[in-house]
Amino acid sequence: MEQPPRPTLDSVTTIRDDGSRRFLFPADARGIFSLLRRASGLFLIAFYLSLPWIKVGGYPSVFLDVANRRFHLFGFTLAAQDAWLLFFLITGLGFLLFFLTALFGRVWCGWACPQTVFLDHLYRPIERWIDGDAVRRRALAAAPWSPSKAAKRLAKHGLYILVSAVITHLFLAYYVSVPEVWAMMRASPGDNWSAFAFIAVATGALYFNYAWFREQLCIIICPYGRLQSALQDDNSLIIGYDTRRGEPRSTVSAGKARAADGSAAVSAAPAGDCVACNRCVNVCPTGIDIRNGLQIECIGCAACIDACDEVMVKLHRPTGLVRYDSLNGFQGRKTRWFRPRIAVYTVLLLAGISVASWAFSTLRPANIGVTRMVGAPYIVDIHTVRNQFLARIVNKRTEPQRFVVSLELTPPELTAIGFSGVVVVPPLGEIVEPLILQMPRPKYNGPFQVWVSVGDEAGSFHLRRQVEFLGPDPRLLREEEQENARQGKSN
Numbered sequence: 001m002e003q004p005p006r007p008t009l010d011s012v013t014t015i016r017d018d019g020s021r022r023f024l025f026p027a028d029a030r031g032i033f034s035l036l037r038r039a040s041g042l043f044l045i046a047f048y049l050s051l052p053w054i055k056v057g058g059y060p061s062v063f064l065d066v067a068n069r070r071f072h073l074f075g076f077t078l079a080a081q082d083a084w085l086l087f088f089l090i091t092g093l094g095f096l097l098f099f100l101t102a103l104f105g106r107v108w109c110g111w112a113c114p115q116t117v118f119l120d121h122l123y124r125p126i127e128r129w130i131d132g133d134a135v136r137r138r139a140l141a142a143a144p145w146s147p148s149k150a151a152k153r154l155a156k157h158g159l160y161i162l163v164s165a166v167i168t169h170l171f172l173a174y175y176v177s178v179p180e181v182w183a184m185m186r187a188s189p190g191d192n193w194s195a196f197a198f199i200a201v202a203t204g205a206l207y208f209n210y211a212w213f214r215e216q217l218c219i220i221i222c223p224y225g226r227l228q229s230a231l232q233d234d235n236s237l238i239i240g241y242d243t244r245r246g247e248p249r250s251t252v253s254a255g256k257a258r259a260a261d262g263s264a265a266v267s268a269a270p271a272g273d274c275v276a277c278n279r280c281v282n283v284c285p286t287g288i289d290i291r292n293g294l295q296i297e298c299i300g301c302a303a304c305i306d307a308c309d310e311v312m313v314k315l316h317r318p319t320g321l322v323r324y325d326s327l328n329g330f331q332g333r334k335t336r337w338f339r340p341r342i343a344v345y346t347v348l349l350l351a352g353i354s355v356a357s358w359a360f361s362t363l364r365p366a367n368i369g370v371t372r373m374v375g376a377p378y379i380v381d382i383h384t385v386r387n388q389f390l391a392r393i394v395n396k397r398t399e400p401q402r403f404v405v406s407l408e409l410t411p412p413e414l415t416a417i418g419f420s421g422v423v424v425v426p427p428l429g430e431i432v433e434p435l436i437l438q439m440p441r442p443k444y445n446g447p448f449q450v451w452v453s454v455g456d457e458a459g460s461f462h463l464r465r466q467v468e469f470l471g472p473d474p475r476l477l478r479e480e481e482q483e484n485a486r487q488g489k490s491n
């Protein structure tokens with residue numbers, strides 16, 4: 001049976017020298033962090049998967065209704081025209097992540113990232129339930145094929161595919177809502193080809209990731225993991241090994257290392273507290289040895305803390321040989337929580353929150369767009385100069401709205417055809433109608449700006465769009481009119 005090599009800093013434990021994959025069989029850790037992670041992981045799974053079910057303001061709390069170009073976020077409804085606000089939301093989350101990483105290291109990776117949460121709290125428990133603990137899993141992987149092994153593999157991968165399909169369906173519900181997913185499930189795949197293809201591909205991708213790829217995503221692909229060294233410094237909270245306390249390592253047994261009351265070492269040679277049991281390595285889901293120092297593969301899952309604490313308790317030694325601390329803390333220096341990097345991230349975060357709050361406060365319950373119709377920019381007949389536009393009014397509210405359309409600061413001779421009186425737009429709907437502006441030929445003296453305004457009847461808000469009224473060179477119009485007049489006289 002292949003045993004993993006001793007992890008070093010210049011190799012990746014999961015990749016053999018010939019480049020092939022070495023699979024890990026991380027042992028289970030037991031302790032306070034494992035318990036807390038289990039609780040928070042199950043809560044997050046419930047949270048991620050229940051968002052499409054929980055309604056806020058009549059809509060799922062997160063409903064990215066792409067078909068109707070509406071985004072419902074915890075009671076806020078954004079139209080496609082408001083998508084620019086998502087920029088502030090995403091950059092705000094980015095700054096928040098920078099801020100948290102600078103303070104608390106990879107707390108996101110170990111505690112909240114969907115990759116870790118689903119792997120550690122859904123897929124690994126299935127594996128443990130069917131294949132057994134790490135020793136049994138390793139033995140089963142090395143064993144020749146037998147009916148029992150085939151049955152276990154079938155059961156495990158069948159459950160993986162089932163769980164992946166459930167997650168994918170609920171993920172699709174973020175985009176089309178739960179009732180729509182349910183309707184699609186009962187219809188023939190041919191009726192919803194694109195959704196069916198999405199489900200098939202996404203289920204396959206999840207299955208591949210959680211059944212086979214696993215920690216490789218964190219080690220090789222995730223860009224956030226690569227950013228760690230830039231975001232953290234010597235005062236960031238990390239999971240590390242206390243070299244000053246642990247070294248030199250000894251391999252003496254618990255009884256010999258220290259008396260039961262922990263007071264007096266009885267081994268012959270002076271030794272650190274690390275007994276080189278390798279328990280911290282065995283539980284590590286990325287296969288690294290935390291005693292080699294901070295490594296990019298460490299996802300901050302805290303399994304090695306629990307593993308080492310368990311050993312220390314058995315040896316009647318203080319816990320915390322592997323613990324949360326800063327690099328300065330591990331060196332015996334004071335951890336500085338407030339530092340220039342934190343100040344910069346705080347300012348960026350506050351600026352992001354302020355701008356996002358302002359942007360959301362400018363949200364209006366409607367949107368208007370006025371665009372010139374394709375074709376000639378203007379039309380001239382014997383009486384008038386005309387410009388033709390298409391006006392689009394979008395109702396972003398979930399109830400019908402009545403709008404009044406008017407022209408502002410325009411020459412008194414300018415008249416509008418279309419959008420007369422009150423315009424009623426259905427909930428989350430829109431209407432698109434021609435808006436024709438015209439003015440008598442003799443009054444046209446060159447291009448000018450027109451403001452098209454849309455407001456509600458109560459006057460609580462109004463939106464304006466500027467368009468340009470175009471026409472031919474007025475001198476040509478005058479000459480043509482004079483010519484027509486001359487011809488009229490001579491006739």
Ligand code: SF4
Nearest residue numbers: 284298299301302304
């Ligand atoms: S070194 Fe410790 S915290 Fe980091 S991934 Fe391994 S077990 Fe988790």
Ligand code: SF4
Nearest residue numbers: 274275277278280308
């Ligand atoms: S679990 Fe603790 S004692 Fe055992 S090898 Fe790791 S650091 Fe040393």
